[in-house]
Amino acid sequence: MDQYLILAYSLAILTYYLGVLIYAIPIPWWGIKKWAPTLIYDALAASLLVLMFSTIVELVNYLGSLLNVDWQAYFEWLTSRIAIMGSFISFLVTLSLMLSSAGVKAVSTAVLGPIISLATYTLIVLEIFFILGLVFNQFFAKIMIIGILLYSIPFRIARGAGAALVAMSIVFTLALPLLPVFTHAFTIQGTEERILEITEKMGKVNVEEWGIVFVKGHVTDRKGKPVNNILTKWFALLKQGEVYVASYVTLENGWFDAGRPYGGLPYNVMLKLKAEYCGIELTPEPRIIDPHTDFTYNPLKDPNADYFVEIKIKDMITISKYFFVKSNSNEALNTLKITKGGDLVNLKFTISKPATITLVIHKEYNVDKVIVNSTKTIRYSKIKNWGGVSFQIYEVFLNEGTWVLSVRANFQRNVKDPKITDKGYLETISKNIGDFEELGKVIANAVFEWIVLPGTYLSILIMSTYSLAYAIGGRKIRLPIKT
Amino acid sequence: MISDLTTRIVMAAWALFMLSWALGWLLKGSPVPIYRVKRFGQDMVEDAILGAFWLAVGTSIFALIKYLAASV
Numbered sequence: 001m002d003q004y005l006i007l008a009y010s011l012a013i014l015t016y017y018l019g020v021l022i023y024a025i026p027i028p029w030w031g032i033k034k035w036a037p038t039l040i041y042d043a044l045a046a047s048l049l050v051l052m053f054s055t056i057v058e059l060v061n062y063l064g065s066l067l068n069v070d071w072q073a074y075f076e077w078l079t080s081r082i083a084i085m086g087s088f089i090s091f092l093v094t095l096s097l098m099l100s101s102a103g104v105k106a107v108s109t110a111v112l113g114p115i116i117s118l119a120t121y122t123l124i125v126l127e128i129f130f131i132l133g134l135v136f137n138q139f140f141a142k143i144m145i146i147g148i149l150l151y152s153i154p155f156r157i158a159r160g161a162g163a164a165l166v167a168m169s170i171v172f173t174l175a176l177p178l179l180p181v182f183t184h185a186f187t188i189q190g191t192e193e194r195i196l197e198i199t200e201k202m203g204k205v206n207v208e209e210w211g212i213v214f215v216k217g218h219v220t221d222r223k224g225k226p227v228n229n230i231l232t233k234w235f236a237l238l239k240q241g242e243v244y245v246a247s248y249v250t251l252e253n254g255w256f257d258a259g260r261p262y263g264g265l266p267y268n269v270m271l272k273l274k275a276e277y278c279g280i281e282l283t284p285e286p287r288i289i290d291p292h293t294d295f296t297y298n299p300l301k302d303p304n305a306d307y308f309v310e311i312k313i314k315d316m317i318t319i320s321k322y323f324f325v326k327s328n329s330n331e332a333l334n335t336l337k338i339t340k341g342g343d344l345v346n347l348k349f350t351i352s353k354p355a356t357i358t359l360v361i362h363k364e365y366n367v368d369k370v371i372v373n374s375t376k377t378i379r380y381s382k383i384k385n386w387g388g389v390s391f392q393i394y395e396v397f398l399n400e401g402t403w404v405l406s407v408r409a410n411f412q413r414n415v416k417d418p419k420i421t422d423k424g425y426l427e428t429i430s431k432n433i434g435d436f437e438e439l440g441k442v443i444a445n446a447v448f449e450w451i452v453l454p455g456t457y458l459s460i461l462i463m464s465t466y467s468l469a470y471a472i473g474g475r476k477i478r479l480p481i482k483t
Numbered sequence: 484m485i486s487d488l489t490t491r492i493v494m495a496a497w498a499l500f501m502l503s504w505a506l507g508w509l510l511k512g513s514p515v516p517i518y519r520v521k522r523f524g525q526d527m528v529e530d531a532i533l534g535a536f537w538l539a540v541g542t543s544i545f546a547l548i549k550y551l552a553a554s555v
Binding site for chain 2: 007010011013014016017018019020021023024025026028033036040047051
C-alpha cells in the first residue's frame with residue numbers, strides 16, 4: 001500500500017521536472033511550451049495529495065464519527081430486509097404453485113408473476129447495496145491510494161479518473177451507511193411490517209403444509225337416502241385449535257363437489273366435519289376424518305376429483321323434501337315406521353327409554369301443529385331461518401312407550417330451496433389475501449422503499465462525487481442534458 | 484526506475500538550461516538586423532532563467548520535504 005504512495009510521489013516529482021525540462025528546451029513551439037506550467041502545477045497538486053493522504057483518512061473517520069456513521073447498523077439493516085424479501089418470495093412462489101396445481105394457472109401467472117419479479121428485483125438491489133457497503137467499508141483507503149496514483153501520472157493522462165476515485169471513496173465511505181436514516185425519513189409504514197401482516201394472514205391456511213386433494217363426497221341419512229342441499233363445514237384440526245377451511249353443499253343426488261377447479265380439501269392434516277341442515281346442526285359420521293384413510297382413491301371415476309368419501313348422518317332420517325326427523329336416541333330412529341296416506345304422515349316410535357324427537361319442517365308446507373297419539377297437539381317451538389327460507393322446529397319429549405306423531409300437509413308441492421353457497425378451500429386462501437390488491441400494495445411499498453429511495457440516494461452520492469472530483473482536479477463532467 | 488529517470492531528467496534540464504541561455508544570448512548579440520530574431524533571443528533567455536528558477540525551487544522543496552519526512 002505504502003509503495004503505491006511512494007510511487008505516486010515519485011511520479012509527481014517526475015512530472016515537476018518534466019515541466020521544468022520543457023521550460024528549458026530552446027524549441028519555441030507553443031504547443032509543447034504550454035505544457036510546462038501545467039505540468040508544474042499538476043506535480044505540486046499531486047504531491048500535495050500524496051502528503052495529505054493520511055490526513056484525509058483521519059478527516060473522513062472524524063467526520064464519520066460526527067455524523068454517527070455505523071457500518072454495523074447498515075449491514076444489519078440490509079441483511080434483515082434481504083431475509084424478509086427472501087421468505088416473502090418463497091411464500092409467493094408456493095402460493096403460485098398451489099394455485100396452478102388447482103388449474104387456476106391464469107390467475108397465478110398474470111397476477112403473481114409480475115409481483116414475484118418485482119420482489120426479486122428488490123432483493124437484487126438490496127444485495128447490490130450490501131456488496132457496495134462491503135467494498136467501501138474494507139477498501140476505502142486502497143481505493144483512495146489508487147486514485148492518487150492515477151492522479152499523479154504526468155500529462156494528465158489519468159487525472160480525471162484519479163480524482164473521481166478519490167472523491168468516490170470519500171463520499172461513499174462517509175455517506176453510504178446513512179442510507180437507512182435516509183430511507184427511514186421517507187417511509188410512512190414500514191414495508192417489513194406489511195409483509196409480516198400478509199404472511200400472518202396467509203399462514204392461517206397453510207396450503208403448502210396441509211396439501212390439497214380434490215374430493216367428491218356423498219351425504220346420506222341414517223337409512224342411506226341421499227340428502228339434498230345439506231351444508232358440510234370442514235375444519236383443519238391443529239394443536240392450537242380448529243381452523244376453518246371450506247364449506248360444500250350437496251346437490252339433489254346427495255353429492256357435494258370439492259373437486260377441480262375451485263374445490264379441494266387438505267390432505268396432510270386431520271379434518272373435523274360439521275353438518276348443518278335447515279338451520280339444525282347434525283352429527284355426521286365420520287366426524288373426525290383422516291384424509292389418508294377415510295378418502296377413497298379412485299382417479300378414473302370422475303375427471304374433476306381423485307378421492308371420494310361417504311358421509312352418513314346417523315341422527316337424522318328424511319321423510320320428505322325439507323322434512324326430517326332428528327333424534328339423539330338410536331332406539332327411536334331404529335324403530336321409526338313411516339306411513340303416508342294422502343296428506344297425512346304418521347311416524348311411529350317404540351322406545352324403552354325417554355327420548356327427544358325433533359321434527360324439522362319447511363314453512364311453506366303450512367304445518368302448524370303435530371298431533372301426538374291422536375290426543376296431544378304440539379306447536380312448533382322455534383323457527384329457524386336458513387338460506388333465506390324458514391323452517392319450523394317441533395321438539396317432542398317422549399317417555400317410554402309407543403308413540404305416533406301425525407303431521408298433516410301436502411308434501412307433494414314444490415317448496416322454495418334455501419340458498420346456501422359453497423366456499424371452496426382455494427377460495428378461502430384467495431379471500432384471505434383480499435383479492436391480491438393487498439399484495440399489490442405491499443409490493444409497491446417494497447419497491448418504493450427499497451429500490452426507488454436507495455436509488456435516489458445513490459444518485460445523490462454520485463453527483464456529490466463528481467462535484468468533489470472537479471474540486472480536486474478532475475474534468476468537469478458534462479451532464480447528458482442539452483442546453 | 485522512476486527516480487533514475489528523474490535524475491536523468493534533472494541533469495538534462497540543467498544542461499538544456501545552459502544551452503538555451505547561451506543560444507538566447509547568441510541570438511541577442513548576433514549582428515542580424517531583424518527585430519524578430521532579437522525578440523526570439525530575448526524570449527529564450529527569459530524562459531531559460533525561469534526554467535532554472537523553477538528547477539532550483541523544486542529541488543529545494545523536495546529536499547526539504549525529504550528532510551522533514553525523515554525527521555518526523
